[in-house]
């Protein structure tokens with residue numbers, strides 16, 4: 617294998633594992649939500665999980681710029697511009713992210729620092745807290761099963777962490793590693809054309825797939841809604857929806873025999889919305 621081929625393979629493995637990590641964090645979040653595994657006393661596990669999701673999306677956003685190609689350059693420009701729409705803190709946040717008023721080499725250095733130092737530090741602490749809580753509280757069971765176990769304790773089924781659970785996880789890891797290697801070798805990620813700071817943005821520029829549902833939502837809002845700027849309203853709306861989703865465990869009933877049905881509906885709506893708007897965003901011109 618030549619040096620160039622080796623470089624391509626490593627880069628492809630990195631890009632595929634980054635996208636799969638974000639995809640499976642979403643899968644994990646929705647599976648936890650459907651199983652109501654966020655219920656008391658696991659509220660903090662859910663909140664650390666949500667912070668983990670934001671951090672892995674931050675990895676995606678900062679990592680996307682590092683190849684310094686045209687798409688990444690303009691997607692970062694658009695992404696930081698949207699962050700700049702947040703009232704009061706938006707502009708200073710945008711300047712902080714960019715390392716100045718415009719996306720330049722300073723942004724690349726800053727994003728590199730976020731990607732290889734700041735975010736790994738934060739994610740290390742969050743995963744440690746998240747797994748500590750999982751170990752301390754044990755794995756939850758769905759409300760129905762919990763009610764059955766209260767009625768008939770002999771129905772309870774436990775498995776040993778070692779060797780049973782650990783061996784099962786190890787098999788899953790083997791399969792995942794094999795799939796990752798195959799994807800990276802068969803579908804290598806393209807490096808794209810080098811960014812031209814003075815060039816014009818390619819038509820129909822879009823962010824990476826995990827931001828598409830929010831991006832498409834903002835695109836659907838008219839530029840002016842009554843006296844408010846449409847984009848500002850959209851950013852505030854996404855922020856509020858995100859905050860309510862983080863606080864989801866606190867809306868749930870504490871009695872496993874009476875789970876809140878409207879939350880099941882909300883989780884289904886959220887899943888359909890995220891998938892629907894992502895597909896719409898992907899197909900939209």
Ligand code: HEM
Pocket residue numbers: 641642644645648653654658661662663664665666668669672743746747750754755756757
């Ligand atoms: C990088 C991201 C993440 C990693 C590495 C991670 C890892 C884990 C692991 C290993 C478990 C125990 C086994 C399992 O349930 O699968 C777990 C449980 C849990 N996670 Fe995550 N997680 C992540 C993100 C999230 C997200 C985004 C959420 C929700 C918003 C979340 C909420 C939870 C909850 C509530 C549990 C407890 C499940 C139970 O007790 O049944 N996690 N996490």
